[in-house]
Every structure is written in structure tokens, then in C-alpha cells.
Amino acid sequence: xxxxxxxxxxxxxxxxxxxxxxxxxxxxxxxxxxxxxxxxxxxxxxxxxxxxxxxxxxxxxxxxxxxxxxxxxxxxxxxxxxxxxxxxxxxxxxxxxxxxxxxxxx
Amino acid sequence: xxxxxxxxxxxxxxxxxxxxxxxxxxxxxxxxxxxxxxxxxxxxxxxxxxxxxxxxxxxxxxxxxxxxxxxxxxxxxxxxxxxxxxxxxxxxxxxxxxxxxxxxxx
DNA sequence: AAGCAGTGCAACACTGAGGTTGCACATCGA
DNA sequence: TCGATGTGCAACCTCAGTGTTGCACTGCTT
Numbered sequence: 001x002x003x004x005x006x007x008x009x010x011x012x013x014x015x016x017x018x019x020x021x022x023x024x025x026x027x028x029x030x031x032x033x034x035x036x037x038x039x040x041x042x043x044x045x046x047x048x049x050x051x052x053x054x055x056x057x058x059x060x061x062x063x064x065x066x067x068x069x070x071x072x073x074x075x076x077x078x079x080x081x082x083x084x085x086x087x088x089x090x091x092x093x094x095x096x097x098x099x100x101x102x103x104x105x106x
Numbered sequence: 107x108x109x110x111x112x113x114x115x116x117x118x119x120x121x122x123x124x125x126x127x128x129x130x131x132x133x134x135x136x137x138x139x140x141x142x143x144x145x146x147x148x149x150x151x152x153x154x155x156x157x158x159x160x161x162x163x164x165x166x167x168x169x170x171x172x173x174x175x176x177x178x179x180x181x182x183x184x185x186x187x188x189x190x191x192x193x194x195x196x197x198x199x200x201x202x203x204x205x206x207x208x209x210x211x212x
Numbered sequence: 213a214a215g216c217a218g219t220g221c222a223a224c225a226c227t228g229a230g231g232t233t234g235c236a237c238a239t240c241g242a
Numbered sequence: 243t244c245g246a247t248g249t250g251c252a253a254c255c256t257c258a259g260t261g262t263t264g265c266a267c268t269g270c271t272t
Contacts, residue, residue, distance in 0.1 A: 008127065009121065009123060009126075009127040010122070012119075012121040012122035013119075013122030015114075015118040016115055016116070016117075016121065017115060017119070017260090018115050019260090020115075021115040025195075027199075028195065028199035028202065028203070030202070030203070030206055034219075035217085035218055035219085043260085043262090044261075044263085045219085049220080050260075050261090051260090067269060067270065068219070068270065069218060069219090069269095069270095070218080074203065076196040076197065076200035076203065077196070077200070078196075079192055080192075080193055080196040083192035083193035083196060086186075086188055087185075087189035087193075089185060090182040090183070090185035090186040090189060091182065092134065093134035093182040093185070094183070094186075097136070097180065097182065100136055100137075125230085139249095141247085149230085149231065149232090150231075150232065152231085152233085152249095153231055153232080155249075156229095156230075156231090173239065173240070174238060174239040174240070174247075174248050174249070175239095175240095175248060175249090214271100215272090216270085216272100217268100217269090217270075217271100218268085218270095219266100219267080219268080219269105220266085221264105221265090221266085222264090222266105223263090224263085227258105227259090227260085227261095228257105228259090229258090230255105230257095231255080231256080231257105232253100232255080233253090234253090235250105235251090236249100236251085237248105237249080238248085238249080239246100239247085239248085240246085240248095241245090241246085241247100242244090
């Protein structure tokens with residue numbers, strides 16, 4: 001599954017924040033609730049919840065309700081898809097720019 | 107070559123902007139100067155130059171001086187490296203979370 | 213039933229990213 | 243030489259993102 005180039009900047013914007021990155025890495029270890037995650041962060045639970053919401057909108061985490069608790073889980077496949085899209089673009093650029101360079105030298 | 111997990115959020119922050127993304131895609135086609143790039147954008151040349159500086163600090167583009175002109179060129183290999191790092195993380199998460207899920211069900 | 217724990221929502225403050233304009237400086241071309 | 247062109251730098255403005263606090267609500271737990 002590919003992500004779609006249009007939404008790539010949005011996804012990367014979600015990834016381009018140290019706090020969200022820390023949360024994601026933590027969630028890559030095991031699912032956890034906002035309150036639990038906030039315990040390891042120097043910011044309030046509400047702030048953490050907002051970051052998690054951003055990650056959820058970007059499709060990087062999913063939620064699972066357990067009674068009054070909301071557990072967040074990282075979605076590895078989404079990250080893989082982003083990686084694939086990125087690599088595809090990179091290869092396209094490499095090919096094109098190599099052609100131009102060769103033409104300039106030839 | 108790997109990027110280093112510490113600097114990943116910074117790199118993604120650079121990618122997480124629509125204008126910078128547009129500039130990158132344009133540069134993936136062919137090298138160009140800030141003034142040339144600004145002609146295709148709805149913002150001033152100075153604003154474009156700033157975005158290019160951000161991309162340069164993130165290692166996503168490189169510059170090449172031609173007289174009074176500064177040409178920017180996309181670095182595909184850097185994008186490939188980011189893709190690799192991302193994929194590595196994703197696979198690690200998948201494996202760990204699968205283990206946990208199996209343990210919970212077993 | 214009563215209290216505690218986990219969330220959600222709203223109002224507010226602060227900072228930095230992203231934009232603009234104006235000007236000075238180097239370099240190419242006629 | 244001199245005007246035109248491409249850059250760089252600085253001052254300034256605006257606003258969305260990130261943080262805070264306070265409060266209400268819901269669902270465990272005893």
C-alpha cells in the first residue's frame with residue numbers, strides 16, 4: 001500500500017517533532033495510554049493527548065478503548081508505506097538528475 | 107549509510123512543509139536557483155531562499171555556485187537513507203508489537 | 213453509594229515558523 | 243563603465259503550534 005504523495009508532507013510534519021517522536025518510539029515498544037505516556041514526558045497529560053491526536057490523524061497510531069482507558073498503538077505498516085514512498089521518490093530523482101548531469105558533461 | 111535516529115525528527119520537520127516539499131519535487135526534476143524556483147511559488151524569493159536553507163541544513167539539497175547564481179540540487183541518496191531508517195524502525199515495531207499481541211492472546 | 217482514576221474540552225499565554233519589505237552588495241552583459 | 247540581475251541580511255508582522263490550568267464527565271473499585 002502506498003501513501004499518496006499529496007499527504008506525505010502532512011505525515012512528515014507529524015513525525016517532525018521531538019515529543020511526538022519520543023511518544024512513537026515508546027509506542028513502538030508496547031501500547032500505552034495517554035496518562036501512562038505522560039508520566040515519562042516533561043509535559044502535561046493534555047499536551048501529550050494532543051500529540052497523540054496528531055499522530056492518530058496522520059495514521060501513525062491507532063486507539064483501542066478498554067473501559068475508561070484509551071490505549072494507543074503504533075502502526076508499523078504505515079511507517080513502512082512512508083518509507084517505500086520516500087525511496088521511490090529518491091530513486092526517481094537520482095535517475096533524472098544523473099541523466100541531466102550526463103547530458104551536461106557529454 | 108544510515109542517518110541516525112537522533113536526527114530523524116529534524117529531517118522530517120524539514121520535509122513536513124508543503125512549500126519545501128514543492129521545492130524538493132521541483133529540484134528532483136532539475137537543479138535551479140532560488141530566483142527561478144520563486145517564480146513558480148506564490149511567495150517571495152527571500153521566503154523561498156529560507157526554505158532552501160532549511161533543506162540544505164537537513165542535508166536534503168546541496169548548492170553549486172555559478173558566478174552570481176546559486177544552483178540547488180536535490181540529494182536523492184539522503185532521501186534513500188531516511189527511507190531505510192524509517193523502514194528499519196517500522197520492522198522493529200512490527201516484530202515487538204506482534205510478540206506482545208501473541209503473548210496477550212496465548 | 214462514594215470516591216478515585218482516566219479523559220475530554222475550553223480558555224488562555226507564549227514562542228517560533230513563515231511571510232513581507234527594504235536595502236546593500238557582488239557580478240554579468242551591453 | 244554602468245545598468246540589470248541574483249543574493250544576502252535585517253527588521254518587522256502575523257498566526258498556528260505547543261504548552262498551561264481548570265473543570266466536567268465517565269467508568270472502575272471498594
